[in-house]
Amino acid sequence: MDAIAPATAPASASASTSGTAAVFCAIVPPHVLDRLAQAEDPAISGPARRTLEADSAQRTRRRLTTAVGPRVLTEPAGQDTSATGKPRRTIHDCEHGTALPGEKVRGEGDPPTQDATVNRAYAGLGATFELLLSAYGRDSLDGAGLPLTASVHYDREYNNAFWDGDQMVFGDGDGEVFLDFTIPVDVIGHELTHGLTQYTANLAYYGQSGALNESVSDVFGVLVKQFTLDQTADRADWLIGEGLLAPGVSGVALRSMKAPGTAYDDPALGKDPQPATMEGYVRTSRDNGGVHINSGIPNHAFYLFATQLGGKAWERAGQIWFDVLTGGELEVDADFADFARLTVAAARARFGDAAELEAVTKAWSQVGVATA
Incomplete structure (x- = not known):
């Protein structure tokens, strides 16, 4: 790097x-x-x-x-x-x-x-x-x-x-x-x-805003899977791309939201470089400033938040992430701390001073991102 x-x-x-x-x-x-x-x-x-x-x-x-x-993509005839x-x-x-x-x-x-x-x-x-x-x-x-x-x-x-x-x-x-x-x-x-x-938020695809762009896609990608399977947070695998790696490859997926950095370790692929916390944040000019690498940090924050709440992750945790993405206050060049603060505000606005607020604040703290 x-x-x-x-x-x-x-x-x-x-x-x-x-x-x-x-x-x-x-x-x-x-x-x-x-x-x-x-x-x-x-x-x-x-x-x-x-x-x-x-x-x-x-x-x-x-x-x-x-x-x-x-x-221009033409509409199918008769649609x-x-x-x-x-x-x-x-x-x-x-x-x-x-x-x-x-x-x-x-x-x-x-x-x-x-x-x-x-x-x-x-x-x-x-x-x-x-x-x-x-x-x-x-x-x-x-x-x-x-x-x-x-x-x-x-x-x-x-x-x-x-x-x-x-x-x-x-x-x-x-x-x-x-x-x-x-x-x-x-x-x-x-x-x-x-x-x-x-x-919606139109996050710039570089640095921390780009990593947020990637992380939001991982969050809703995994929620699509959990929604389709009707899984609760504790039953989900929290993997992105499970089933994509060919037999013989030493790995389970492209990324793990539960344990960033552990999705694969293979002679050809190398080792999964994602950090789980800001302590491991990677500074690089490659991959648009490490958008696919440092996305592990907000990914892990969402995993911690959703599993702390329990139940179906798309219902409360996903709703808060959706509120931030579509609410109009997320700047295109937002960093992790900006996004984290907005999730705290969204939790308070939708659920009040309840378990959701406590859980999201704790999740960001665990990955080393300040919310105040």
């Missing part, structure tokens, strides 16, 4: 206060792919290098899109564009190419296809939509029924899934390190939450 982070974010990583600033957000961070690209086995290094190249091209496209305007309160999903097949969105293979209300990847993507979009609507009364990512578009079978042996500012995209994995990226529903929920953040 580099020793010192730059004082300011690159222009391409900055958010605009005058409107949403969409950025390319992927589930597998660059430091993981960089490590894999150095492997001696070409079956591991080759796909990793190609994925890094593809991701770099997507980031460039995202910067150009920000400058000249977004790609009711005024419908609200129900999902409007469209799944496309890239057929191992990179042109987006690809060939439409399933629309809203269509029966399942013979392709399990298509069906998992469709179900994952629906699960995320249902959590937002049922738990928080929000109609899709933008609150106004935004259609949800996803493309599967992107490129060949592509080791990532991403939100590009307009839609979801899933690779099939290389089969050596990563499996199909539609397998974990929390990965789908995670990437779609980048869209939710884009339409």
Whole structure:
């Protein structure tokens, strides 16, 4: 890791206060792919290098899109564009190419296809939509029924899934390190939450605000999984990407909110670098200032908060995080302490001086983030 982070974010990583600033957000961070690209086995290094190249091209496209305007996704023929309160999903097949969105293979209300990847993507979009609507009364990512578009079978042996500012995209994995990226529903929920953040707090994708952006996606990604499984906080695994790693890889997931830094320890992948507290905070210029690394700190705070409260994490703990994300007071360049203070205020506003307030204050204290 580099020793010192730059004082300011690159222009391409900055958010605009005058409107949403969409950025390319992927589930597998660059430091993981960089490590894999150095492997001696070409079956591991080759796909990793190609994925890094593809991701770099997507980031460039995202910067150009920000400058000249977004790609227009046409509504499927015959679709009711005024419908609200129900999902409007469209799944496309890239057929191992990179042109987006690809060939439409399933629309809203269509029966399942013979392709399990298509069906998992469709179900994952629906699960995320249902959590937002049922738990928080929000109609899709933008609150106004935004259609949800996803493309599967992107490129060949592509080791990532991403939100590009307009839609979801899933690779099939290389089969050596990563499996199909539609397998974990929390990965789908995670990437779609980048869209939710884009339409709400619009957190700048650099440094601590970028780590909060990643953490919020991990929080709601894991809540999508728990909501789908109807799990209480004490029964959940609190893993991001469980089931994504191929057999033979020494690890259980990409990240652990319960125990950051323990998700994997593998000769090819390296060791999970996430810290759980501010004592282990990593200063780096890589990965947009360590957005996928230091997100372990607010992740762990949410885990401590939710498990202290008990019950279903999306009901009280998740509600407070949602209130902060959508409440209009979270600045685009917020740091951990800013976010923590707003969660305390949100807990007091919604629940009063009750168990929720005590638990959230204690959780942030345990990870070394001040709330006053």
